[in-house]
Amino acid sequence: MVISTKEKILTALMAHPDEWLSGDQLAQQVGISRESVWKAINSLRKRGHQIASRKNRGYQYAGSQQLDELAIKVTAGTGFDGVIQVTDQTTSTQDLAKQFLSQHAQPQLAAFIANQQTAGYGRLGRSFYSPGQTGLYFSLVLPNPSNDLSRVGLLTTGVVVSVVKVLQRFFPTQDFGMKWVNDIFLNDYKVGGIITEASMELESTSASAFIVGVGLNLTTATFPRGLTAIAQGIDPQARVDRNRLAAALLSELVAAYQRYPTTAFLPFYRDKSVVLGRAVTLQVGQRTVNGTAVAIDDQGGLVLKLSNGQQQSFTSGAVTRVRRA
Known part of the structure; x- marks a missing residue:
């Protein structure tokens, strides 16, 4: 796979987030001219990446407020080697994942991420509030080579555990809980939800792939009137790099899926349950x-x-x- 100049420059900058890298350093590291470095930097800035520049010091990466598939790919590295597609707005990322499966005879690992959903949904078809800029909404296509559905109950619960463990790294002061089977809670308010759907084989009861949808209200401060008593953002005052969070989640979920089916996560799930007793x-x-x-x-x-x-x-x-x- 050919790696673009932009990707190489972004990789170098993101590997040293608190350091200044000169144009000469970047040019030598990537193997291009200083003019090409400058063009790549400008191109990345147009994509929403905040890259500071200072005379005699060079360039420093300061993150991005926009979801960017290149940044997610670079951050995930070898942790996620599937397709990544980012869109600003869609009905539901589950719809994008299903469309992708319909166009590929052989299911493959893929992630579909949106800044905003206009018709996000969870279990029982309930809507999930998905405003722009303050949340993370994505669907992950997981091929199911065995076609087995007998232990699918372990998949959704395992996904919830994986998501919560990543959230704990990004929000270390928060004490998350889980409501069976797929909701993430904080201080008795719902902050996230997960849905697992199966792509069924025709004329059989087997599943060729799972579609895992994850919705997280990260810094969402206001909710529609009907939701204010039951939902909130994790921390409306926090500054969250959604690209880094998305990369961490995708990597963690793929790693967990490679161990599926397993019951190793159940003690954590039980400990964090908000319904037991x-x-x-x-x-x-x-x-x-x-x-x-x-x-x-x-x-x-x-x-x-x-x-x-x-x-x-x-x-x-x-x-x-x-x-x-």
């Missing part, structure tokens, strides 16, 4: 189930103690209400 209402299709959440089983299922004293495990559905037992 609580009375919950679970919506399973058209059926509503009330009970006390007593366990997360080894398939990622939610075990409820029902009013008759019996325990039942659920591998699908959505918790719509949590209250003290």
Whole structure:
């Protein structure tokens, strides 16, 4: 694969974020002329990259406020070798991923990232508020060579754990929780959600690929009236490099998927659960189930103690209400 001059320059700058690199250093490192360095710097600036320049010192990378597939690719390095597509606005990144799969007979690793979604959605078709500049919304296509669906419950729970572990690195003072099966909570407010959909093979019940959608309200300060009581941004005052966060998430998710199916993450998931020991209402299709959440089983299922004293495990559905037992 041919690496462009812009990519080489950006790689060099991002590898030394707090240092000044002279035009001569960059030219020598990349193997181009100083004029080519200057042209590449200007091109990167037009893409939204903040690159300071100072006489007798050179250039220093200061990040980017815009999502940029080149920056994500450079930061992820060998951690993510799939297709990366970034768009400013789309209905849902899940739609982009499904369109991509429909155009490729053989599923391949790919990520679709948007600055804003106009029709983002989660489980049960519920909308996910996805304003521009303050969140991160992406869908990840994960090929499923085995076509097996029997342990898919471990996939969504594993994805949630991976996302939370990355968020803890970027927001080390925040104490995140997880609401079964796919919501990320902070201080009793939802700050993120995950949806896992399968690309089904025709005339079979097997899945050729999974489409994992992740929505995060990072610095979102205002929400529509109907959401203000249940949702918030992680930290509206924070400065978050979304390109670095996206790269870290993609790398972590790919690494975790290579271990799928595994139960190694379940102790962390249980420890961070906001439903265990609580009375919950679970919506399973058209059926509503009330009970006390007593366990997360080894398939990622939610075990409820029902009013008759019996325990039942659920591998699908959505918790719509949590209250003290």
